[in-house]
Amino acid sequence: MVRLLTLATGLALLLSPAAAQDALDAQIAAELAALRASYEHLHRHPELSYQENQTAAYLAGELRRLGFAVSENVGNYGVPGRNAYGVVGVLRNGAGPTVLLRTDLDALPVEEKTGLPYASRVRALLDGSEVPVMHACGHDMHMTAWLGAARMLVRLRDRWQGTLVMIGQPAEERGAGARALLRDGLYTRFPRPDAVVALHVSADLPAGKIGYREGYALASADSVDITVFGSGGHGAYPHRTKDPIVIAAQLVLALQTIVSREIAPLEPAVVTVGSFHAGTKHNIIPDQAHLQLTVRAYKPEVREQILTAIRRLARGVALAAGIPEDRLPRVVHSEEESTPATHNDPALTERLAGALKLALGETNVVRTEPVMGAEDFSRYGLEQPPVPICMLWLGAADPQRLEAARAAGTTLPGLHSAEFAPLVEPVIQTGVKALTTAALELFKK
Ligand SMILES: [Zn+2]
Ligand SMILES: [Zn+2]
Structure with missing residues (x-):
């Protein structure tokens, strides 16, 4: 009898996460068209670093509709007259850990050459001269996954307890935004996180996959x-x-x-x-x-x-x-424009990798090599006392095109390229699922 009971409990434990995964997949699928529309909107309307006014307002509006307490214009660059467009949304959902999910907001002075129907034709002023603007680093995809995760976590609020902090960080491409948010009291005016998680698209990883690397991951x-x-x-x-x-x-x-x-x-x-x-x-x-x-x-x-x-x-x-x-x-x-190396907390990274393997499948979560690119996401882990941080890679490449390029000994257009074009729907799906899964894991006691 005891053995039978143990077996039954074991089965329930085995089955319920799978059922929960199916439920989450269905929720994401139901939101996919709306999220795709958000992505195309953000892609069509890119804004340069220090100019993310409309982008921030869009995200703030979405969070407010979901019931977050939202603060706008968060951030202090320490430069007179320079406004910061940081967004912080807080959702309190009982006693428990505080989890912070970060997206970046800014685009680059690049003339888009993807030929996509939703390609950017935006031009803006940079140091007094007009330049083309494009989301060539995929920050539009980060925002879309982040918005999707916010929606999922609000819907699933009976499955977790704690405080969710969603932040939209400006001026990542200048290495200035994270410092501006922290200088303006991100960890003192708002609930101090127990963990900070972010995604960055990868042009070398196929859509559907997540990459992780514990320890030093970016230079x-x-x-x-x-x-x-x-x-x-x-x-x-x-x-x-x-x-x-x-x-x-x-x-x-x-x-x-x-x-x-x-x-x-x-x-x-x-x-x-x-x-x-x-x-x-x-x-x-x-x-x-x-x-x-x-x-x-x-x-x-x-x-x-x-x-x-x-x-x-x-x-x-x-x-x-x-x-x-x-x-x-x-x-x-320039000390002001320097960015420290990103050190992903090893325990946090391993924990998230384990949860993501259950959610996305063992083969879809891969340990990647460190790179010499840089991210000011690093700064969220350097405050005292230290907060564990983890940035995950979100596969963005069309698997068939990636395979063909590898066979031909070439590469697909990478980040910051005028032709960088992530595959849209599978990447949104994986991004939303990964961020939601990471948060749900971290809300567990
Ligand atoms: Zn970039
Ligand atoms: Zn970037």
């Missing part, structure tokens, strides 16, 4: 500007000048030795010179050259080592060329 990113000073003159009389183009060119090559000769071979690191500008005409040696660098690493000490080496090499190469002490290169590193 730190730092921007460095270098001005090399020389003394200009006629291109036919180089011996009477100090040519900043030649000095800067030597510096570009010297910078390559930081990763190859100074950083330990087992430490991931990147130094890329993404921009090199100097001169106006064939026969004039200019008096300045400008370099713009991005620096990527995982460990703070490696990042520090690279930044120090850049300064040393800039100085040394200029000295070797005979530049006087008072004309040495100016190296500017």
Whole structure:
């Protein structure tokens, strides 16, 4: 009898999660057309970082309709006159953990070339000049999955207890939004989370799959500007000048030795010179050259080592060329636009991976390699005392096109590409299910 009872209880436990999965799938399927409409709306109306006014208002309206207590214009950039368009929605549903789900809001100055019927034709002002705008990083898909999860969790409120905090973060692409929200009291004015979860689309992962990586998953990113000073003159009389183009060119090559000769071979690191500008005409040696660098690493000490080496090499190469002490290169590193590495809390990540495997199927939840891209999502885990965070990858590629590209030895258009186009419905479905499942798991005691 006892054995029979145990067996029956065991069966009930085995069956009820499956039944619950079917119920969730049905709920998501019923919302799919509406969510697709939201996605197309957001995709058609992208807004640049620091300008996410309408996007924030749209999300705030949706949360209000669902019964969340919503705050708008959350965030402080520490820059006079710069408004922040952060959205925070709080839903209290009894005693229990506080779970925070984050989406980003902003788009990029990219001219869309997908040819989709809902492609963006938006143009906006960036630093005074008009630029095209596109959701080329998939933040529109993040918002759609986030809205879907909010709807599901409201409907399923008898299945969980606790406090749900939904945040819409501006200016992710500037590495500035998370800091602005935290500076404005995200963890003090609003319920402090026990865990923070977000999704980011992946162009390398097929639709229907979720990727996870415990520990370091995304790198730190730092921007460095270098001005090399020389003394200009006629291109036919180089011996009477100090040519900043030649000095800067030597510096570009010297910078390559930081990763190859100074950083330990087992430490991931990147130094890329993404921009090199100097001169106006064939026969004039200019008096300045400008370099713009991005620096990527995982460990703070490696990042520090690279930044120090850049300064040393800039100085040394200029000295070797005979530049006087008072004309040495100016190296500017913006602390405000730097992003720390994203460290996914290992226990939280493993816990979510386990729950997602049950919900989506073992083979649809895959452990992925870390990447050298960066995300200011990292900052939600760096406040004291620490809050565990986890960013999951949301597969966005058409599986057949991905397979064909792999067979041909090519790649599909990636994030920030003018042709980046996630498959829509299966990605929404998986995104909503993953975020909802993650939250339900974390509300368990
Ligand atoms: Zn991006
Ligand atoms: Zn992004």
